[in-house]
Amino acid sequence: MNAKILTTLEYSKIIVKLKEHAATSIGKEMVEQIEPSTDIEIVKNLLQLTDEAFAADRLKGSAPFGGIFNISSSLHRARISGTLNATELIEIASTSRGSRRVKRHISTVNEEYSVPSLMNISELISEHRELEEAIWTCINEQGEILDQASAELATARREIRLGESRIREKLENMIRSSSVQKMLQEAIITLRNDRFVIPVKSEYRSSFGGIVHDQSGSGATLFIEPEVIVTLNNKLREMRIQEIREIEKILQKLTAQVADCVEDFLYDQQLIATLDFTFAKARYAHILKAIRPRMNDRGYIKLKKGRHPLIDPRQVVPLELELGNQYHSIIVTGPNTGGKTVALKTVGLLSLMAMSGLFVPAEDGSQLCVFDAIFADIGDEQSIEQSLSTFSSHMTNIIRILQEMTSKSLVLLDELGAGTDPAEGSALAIAILEHIHAKECRVIATTHYSELKAYAFNRKGVINASMEFDIATLSPTYRLLVGVPGRSNAFAIAERLGLSSAIIDVARGEVSDEDMKVESMIASLEENRLSAESDRDTAQKLRLEMEQLRIKHEQDKLKFEEQKENLLVKAQNEANAAITKARKEAELIISDLRKLAMEEGASIKEHKLIEARRRLDQAEPEIKVKKKPARDGKKQKIHAGDEVKVYSLNSKGHVVEIHGEEATVQLGIMKMKVKLEDLELLQSQSTTPAQPQKQVATLKRTKDDSVRMELDLRGESLEEAILEVDRFLDESFLAGMGQVYIIHGKGTGVLRSGIQEYLRRHSHVKAYRNGNYGEGGIGVTVAELK
Template sequence: MNQKVLKTLEYHKIIEKLTEYAASEPGKRLCRELEPSSDFEEIVQAQAETADAVARVRQKGSVSFAGISDIGGSLKRLEIGSSLSIHELLAVSSLLTCAARAKNYGRRQESELPDDSLDEMFRSLEPLTNVNNEITRCIISEEEVADDASPGLRHVRRQMKITGDRVHTQLNAILNSSRTMLQDPVITMRDGRYCLPVKAEYKSSFQGMVHDQSATGSTLFIEPMAIIKLNNELRELEIREQKEIEMVLAALSMELVPYVETILINLKLLTKLDFIFARAALARHYNCSMPKFNKNGYIHIKDGRHPLLDPKKVVPINVYLGKDFDLLIVTGPNTGGKTVSLKTVGLFTLMGQSGLQIPAFDGSELAVFDEVFADIGDEQSIEQSLSTFSAHMTNIVRILEKADSHSLCLFDELGAGTDPTEGAALAIAVLSFLHNMKCRTMATTHYSELKVYALTTPGVENACCEFDVETLRPTYRLLIGIPGKSNAFAISQKLGLPDFIIQDAKSRLEEGDEAFEDLLASLEESRVTIEKEREEIASYKSEISRLKSRLEQKEERFDERKDKLIRNANEEAQRILREAKETADQTIRQINKLAQSSGVGKELEAERTKLREKLDKVDKNLSLKNEKGPKKTISPKKLKIGDGVKVLTMNLNGTVSSLPNAKGDLYVQMGILRSLVNIKDLELLNEPAISGPGMDLMKKNNTGSGKIKMSKSFSVSPEVNLIGMTVDEAIPVLDKYLDDAYLAHLPKVRVVHGRGTGALKAGVHKHLKKLKYVKEFRLGDFGEGDTGVTIVTFK
C-alpha cells in the first residue's frame, strides 16, 4: 500500500492509538509496523484473531502481557555458551511468568469447543515452571542474589557477617578509647574500608592508614592499624562472594541452554498475542464490529463513524458502492460532511485490511483492494492559485498511471482550482476513464455538470450530504441516489443578502441551470415528504401491532371466562342430576316395597332400569373430562424454575419449583399447595399465574389486603439494589424485600450493595446472619457481580 494514502487518510493516528494498548515493547513494535495487506486469506485470519480476542476479553476480562522484553540477544549469548547477567536472567524469568499467566488465561472448558483462532497459540506456550522457579529462588532483585542460591555463597556470606561483626567490635573499642582524637564518634567507609574521622592534629598519635581527608583538611579518615588485617579478610571474602555469584549465574544460564528454542517461541507467541489483544482493545475503545470481506469490490458500510471525530458529535453514515454502481459522486454545500464521508470509506478500508475492526454496525462489508489512492486536499479557501491546481493534478496523474480494477480511488473537489467549465470537463474525463476501467471510485464536487453526468451514465450514482436550509446547518447524513443542491441563494438570503441582488443573480443563471436546480429542489422536497410518510407508516404499523396484541389478549381472557362459565354450569347440572338420581332411587325403592305383594315388581324394575340408563347418559354428557392434552408439549430442557404453568388435571395455575426428573415428574407451587405432577400434565403460561386453595381465602377477604399482599409476593424481583443507601436506610428495604422473596418461594436472590468502602456490605452480612429463614449467603462469583453483590439462599 502506498505511503501517501496512509498519511492522507490519517492512518498513522489509528496506529498511534493502537500502540498505546500494547503492553510490551516488542508488541508496540508490531503495532507501529502494521500496514494494510492485500492478501484475502491473511486479512480474514487477522480479523478472526481480533474478533476472538474481543470475545475472550468480553467473557474473561483482559490479560496483561507486561514483562515481555526483547531477549533475542541474550538467547544468542546462551547459544554460544556465555553466562547471562542478573538483569538478563530476570528478563527471561519475566517472560516465562508472562507465558504462564497467558497460558492459564487461554485455557477453556470442554463445553467451549470448538477451538478459535487463538487456542493453538495459547497451547503452544511453555512456561518452563521449574526453571523459572529456580531463577526466582536464586535471584531476589536486580542487585541481590539470595544467600541460599548455592552452599558456597551461603558459607561466604556467613564468614563475611562474622568478620564484619569483629571489625565493628574492634572499631567500637577504639572509638570509645580515643573519643578525644575523633572529630565525630562515628564509623565511616572509604574505598570499601572501615575508617574513623580523626582530627588532623592527632594524626601522628593515631596509628593507622590514611584513606581520605575532608575538604577543609581538619579531618582525616584513618583505618586503624588493629583492623587492617580484618578489613583485608573482608575484602577477600567480597571477592569470593562475587565469584560465587558468577558461578550461580553460570549454573542458571546452563539450565536455560536446552530451552533456548522454546523461550524464543514463547517470545514470538507472546509478542503476537500482545499485538492481537491490542487490536481487540482498540476495537472495544471505538465500539467496533468485524466487517465481512469480499473479492468483488463491494462496499457496504452501515452506520459508520469516523474514529478520529468526537464520538458524541459524529453522525453515522451509510455508504454502499460497487454492486449496482462503481462510481459515486457526492455533492452538497461546504462543511456538509462530504470530505468526512470520503475519508471514512478510505480509512475503514485501510483498517479492515490491517486486521482492525471498524466502528460501524454489525454486518458491514468491505472489499479487498490491491491499492487505495486518495487526492484529498485540506485547502478550503475561496482563492485557489494555479500551484494548488497543479499539485492536485500531479497527484491525479500519478493515480491514473497506477489505478486498475482492483483499486479504490477517492477524490475531494475533483477539478477545483481552475476555470469551472474546464474543471468540470476534466473531472468528467477523469471519472469516465476510471469508470471504464471498473475502478471503484468516490468523488466529491460542486459542479452541476457532474450531477448530470451521474444521472445520465449507467453504473454512476449521485449522493448528497443533507443540508437544513431553515437552520443553515448540515445534518451530515449521506443520501445515496439524490444529487445535492448548492443552496447558495437560500443561504445568502438567510444571511441577509438583499432580495433584489438574489433576483438579479437568478436572472443571470442560464435557463437550463435554473431548471436543473429547480428539479433538484423538487426531488429534495419529494424525498423529505416520502421519509415523513415512511415514518408515519412505521408508526401506524407499530400501533396496529399493539392493538392486535391487546385484542389477542382480550380473546384469550374471553375464552377463559367462557370455559369457566361452561364448567360452572356443568358442575351445577351434575349436582342437580345427582340429587334427582338419589330422589328417583329412593322413590323406586319405596314403590318396590309396596309392589311386592301386587306382582308388578318385574315391570317396575324394568322401568327403573330404563330411567337409570337415561340419567347415566345425561350424566355422561355433562361430565367434566379432560379429553384434551396440553396445547403444546413442554420440553424439559426449556423449563425453568419460576415458569408459570397450568396443571390440567387440577385446572390450577402455579409456578415450577423444581426441575423434572428422569420420569418427567416435578413439583409445582399452586398458592399454598405444592404438588408433584408429570410434565405431560402441564401447559406453559405466558406469565406466572398462581392459583390454588389459598386463593379462595384471599377472595373472601373483604378489604382485599390479603390479595394485594399475595400478588406482590409472587411478582417480586430476583434482586434488590441498595447502592447509594446508608446501612440504616438499607436494612429496612432489605428486610421488606427478603420477606417478599421468601413468600414468593424464590430459592435465592441477589443483593446489590456495590464495593465502595465496604461498610454497606458489612452491614448487610451482619443483618443476614440474624435471619432464621436464610440458609446461607456468599459474595458473587465472576460474572455475577463479583464482590459488589451478595447471593442469598433461603431454607
C-alpha cells in the same frame, strides 16, 4: 500500501490509538509494524483472530499479559555465550511464567466459547518450568542472588556476616572508650571503599594509628581504618571477592540453561506479541463499539451507519453508502463545509482498518472490500518549494494514480478539477472520471461543477450524491444522500442573510433556463425524498406500536385463558366435594339398609343397590379443562404404573407399559393404546408419598392397579368385614373379575364362617371354597363370581 496514502487518510492516528491498548512492549512494537494486507485470506484470518479475542475479552476479561518483557537482546547475548545479569534472568523467568498464564487463560476461555485460532497460537507456546524454577530458586524478584543458590555462596556470605560482626564489635569497643571518643568527630562506624572506618578529627591523625581511606570536604575529618581491624577487613575483602566469584558461577550456569532454550523463547516472543496485538485490537473495538465487517474481493462496499473513528462519537454523523454493485462511481456535489471530505476519508480509513484485521465502527451487515491499493487525492498540496500551484499539485497526484491503479483499486478524489477555469476544469474532470470508469475502478469523487451532475445522471454505473443542507438553519447536516445531486443553495442563503430581492432576481436572470430547470428538478427530488423519509418514519412508528399492541393482546389472551381454567378447576373441585359428601351419606344409608335387612330377614336385591350406586356415580359432573401448553417446553416423564388422565376420553386410568411414543393404559376393564401427548400425569408411582398405616382392611392390587383381586380382612370384626366384602364384591363384579381371594386368617374360625355364610347367599357369588395349598389354605376363601 503507499505510505503517503496512509498519511492522507490518517491511518497513523489509528495506530497510535491502537498502541495504547497493547499491554506489552513487544505488542506495541507489533502494532507499530501493522500494515493493511491485500490478501483476502490473510485479512479474514486476522479478523477471525480479532473476533475470537473480542469474545474472550467479553467473557473472561483481558488476557493476563503482566510480567512479560522484551527479552530479545538478552536471548541474543546468551546465544553468543555472554553472561546475563540477575535482572535479565528474572525478566526471562517472569516472561516464561507470564506466557504460560496467557496460554492457560486462552484454554479456559476455549472451554466455554470456541476460539480455535487463538488456541492454535497459544498451543505453540513452549513451557520451561525447570528453567523458571532454577532461576526463582537462585534469584528473588528484586534481582538479588539468594544464599540458597549454592552451598559455596551460602558459606561465603556466612563468613562475611561473621567478619562484619567481629569488626563492628571491635570498633564499638573503641568508640566507647573515653580516650578515643575525644579524638572522634562522631561516635559512628561507617564504610569507605568497602572497608570499615571511623571519623577521626584531623588534629589527632598523628596520635591515632591506622590507614586513612578518605577525608571530609572541609578536611576536618579523616576516615581511618584502625590497625586493630586491618587484618579483619582484609579477610572480609577476600570473602566478598569469593562471594562475587560464586555469584558469577551461578549466573553463568543459569545463562547456559537459557542458551539451550533461546530458539523457543524467541519464537514464544513472536507468539505473545501476536496475541497481545490481537487482544489490543479487540479492546479498541470495544472502545469504538465496532463490528466485524464481511469482506469480499469483488470491489463491493456497503456501509451501514459507518462512523469516522477519529471524530467524537457524540458529534459524528453516520454514513450510509453502497458502491460496487449497481454503480461503480459516486459523484458527490454540493457546497463546501458539508462533509464531503470527511465522507471520503471515512470510506478510505474504514477500508484500511478492515484490511488490517481491525473491526470498524459501523452497524452489523456492513461489507468492505480487500483492494489491491487505495489511492487518494485529498486536500490542498500546493508546494512553494516546488513552484506548484494547487491545480498543478492535484494533477501531479492524479497522473500518478491513473498510472498505478487497477480494476481492483479504490480511488478517492476530492475537489476534482478545482483550481483552474471552470469550463476546462469540468471537462477535464469528466474525462478523468470516464477513464477511471472504463478501467472498472471503484471511485468516489467530490466536485463543485454542475456539469458532472448531468454526466452522473446519464452514465450507466455512475450515480449522483450530495451532502444534505438544511435551508431553514443555513447549515449542513453532514448526511450523505446517494442518488440526489447537490444544490448550490446560493440564492436561498443570500436571501436568508438579507440580500436585496432585486439583486437576487437579477442574479436569477443571469442563470440559464436549463440550469434553473436542473435546480428545480433537484429541489423537487429533495422535497420528495424528505416526504418519503417522513412517511417511512411514521410507518416505522406505527409498525412498532402495532407490534407492542399485538404482544399485549397475546399476553391478555393468555392471562384470560389461565383465569378461565382456574375458575373451571375451582368449580370442579367444589362440585366434587359436594358429590363426595353425598356419596358418603348414600353409602351410610345403603349400609344401614343392609344391616336392617340382615336383622329383620328382609330381602333387598343387591343388583338394585349396585344400580343405585351406578346412577350416583353417573351424577358426578365432569368438566373438561383445556390442556395447558408446557411453558418450560419440557415433556412429562410417564412410567408404567403411573396414574394418568386421557384427554381425548376425559378418563382416568393407570399406565401398564410404554412403547415409544405410545402407552398401554388400563381404563376400568378396558385396555387401550394412547399417544403420550394425550396423557397428563396425575400421580407418579415412584413419587407417591408413603401414607401412615391404619388398622383397617388392606386392599392389595395386582399389576393393573385399577383391578382388585384380594381383600385382607385379618384383625377386623365380622360386622366390619361383611361391609368390606360387600364393597369388594361389587367392585370385582363391575370390573368383570372371575375369581377373587378373601384373606381372613385361621384364628377361631368365626370370621371365616361368617364370611362364607354371607358369600353363600350373595347374588354375585357363584361358588366359594377354602384356599388350596399355596393359596393360603383355610386362611383364605376363594370366591368365583357370576
